Amino acid sequence: xxxxxxxPQSLIVQKGGISIINCAYENTAFDYFPxxxxxxxxxxxxxxxxxxxxxxxxxxxxxxxxxKSAKQFSLHIMDxxxxxxxxxxxxxxxxxxxxxxxxxxxxxxxVKP
Amino acid sequence: xxxxxxxxxNKVTEKGKDVELRCDPISGxxxxxxxRQSLGQGLEFLIYFQGNSAPxxxxxxxxxxxxxxxxGSVSTLTIQRTQQEDSAVxxxxxxxHVNQPQHFGDGTxxxxx
Numbered sequence: 001x002x003x004x005x006x007x008p009q010s011l012i013v014q015k016g017g018i019s020i021i022n023c024a025y026e027n028t029a030f031d032y033f034p035x036x037x038x039x040x041x042x043x044x045x046x047x048x049x050x051x052x053x054x055x056x057x058x059x060x061x062x063x064x065x066x067x068k069s070a071k072q073f074s075l076h077i078m079d080x081x082x083x084x085x086x087x088x089x090x091x092x093x094x095x096x097x098x099x100x101x102x103x104x105x106x107x108x109x110x111v112k113p
Numbered sequence: 114x115x116x117x118x119x120x121x122x123n124k125v126t127e128k129g130k131d132v133e134l135r136c137d138p139i140s141g142x143x144x145x146x147x148x149r150q151s152l153g154q155g156l157e158f159l160i161y162f163q164g165n166s167a168p169x170x171x172x173x174x175x176x177x178x179x180x181x182x183x184x185g186s187v188s189t190l191t192i193q194r195t196q197q198e199d200s201a202v203x204x205x206x207x208x209x210h211v212n213q214p215q216h217f218g219d220g221t222x223x224x225x226x
Contacts, residue, residue, distance in 0.1 A: 034214065043117070043204055043217035044156070089156060099163075099211045100146060100172065103156035 003027055004092050006104025013111050019077040021107045023090035028071065032093040034101070035064065035075050037086050044089060048075070080111045115139070117218035119205050125224045126195060134190045134221045138207030145188050146208075146215060147180060151201035159203075162188065163211055192223075200225045 006023045013019045023033075032051055036044035050057045050064040050073065057064045063076040077084055087108050091101040118137040126132055138145050147159040158172040162182040173179070177195075182188040192199055202222050206215040 032212070036217075041219065043206075043219045046214050046216065049214065091156075093212075099144065099208070099215075100158040100161050100169070101148075101156075101215060102158070105155050 003030075003102050004090060004104040006090050006107060008107060009105065010108045011110070013080045013109065015080065015082060015111055015113050017080050017111075019075075019080045019084065019109055019111070021075045021088055021090070021109070022072065023074065023104050024070075024072045025092050026071065027092070027094065027102075029094055030092040030102075033064070033066065033073050034091050034093070035062075036089045036091065036103075038089065038106075039086050047088075077109075080109075082111045082113050085109055085111050117205055117207055117216055119203075119218040119221050121221055122219065123222045123224075125226065127226050128197060129194055131191065131193045132195055132223065134192075134203050134223070136188045136190070136205030136207075136218060138186065138188070138205070139209075139216060142207035142209050142216075143185070144208045144211055144213070144215075145182055146206040147188070147190050148204045148206065148217075149201045150204055150220065154201075156204070159190070195223075195225045197225045199223060 034049035035047045037047045038044045048062050061078045066073045087106050090104040120135045145162045150156045160180045161169040177193045180190045202220040204220040206217045208215045
């Protein structure tokens, strides 16, 4: 059962543009939603995270928007740069079930110069 | 400070052999997780250790997989009688406590011939 669905699978954006990646979840008990960035040959690195008591969180060029009623959350990368080219994973966590993360399928982002 | 360290970074072995993968978590982190990243299945949770509590083994795919964590620090993931479908990147993560952000190592790329 895929509990976190991520789209698109791949995304091409011009330098300076906005990259938008969407995730939807099924389990309403999820209460922590991180985004990870992964470069080839490296492990995922925590980028930004949100809890369902807020609708938006911004850190630099990265913003998470959260819609609890729709069970959706998204990552916006403003002023996208070639160095942002990586695979992005959304995830969700169920605190009372051991804190393991359930990941989306990933989005491969390419930012063209 | 050092991040999560995993060894070896790459492992090639023949089908049927046993393998051991090692994880050194960030110093002071009480929670440790193993995940598997493969092309077909994405990022999957395997097992979780928290302090001295019994591990959550709910993600282990078969009884050929086991893990231990000695002294609340280093962990070893063991795969017995390896199969070709075990080929994947095995990622370890640690967090300061339960419900804290998880930080990943760069993984061990396991190839079963």
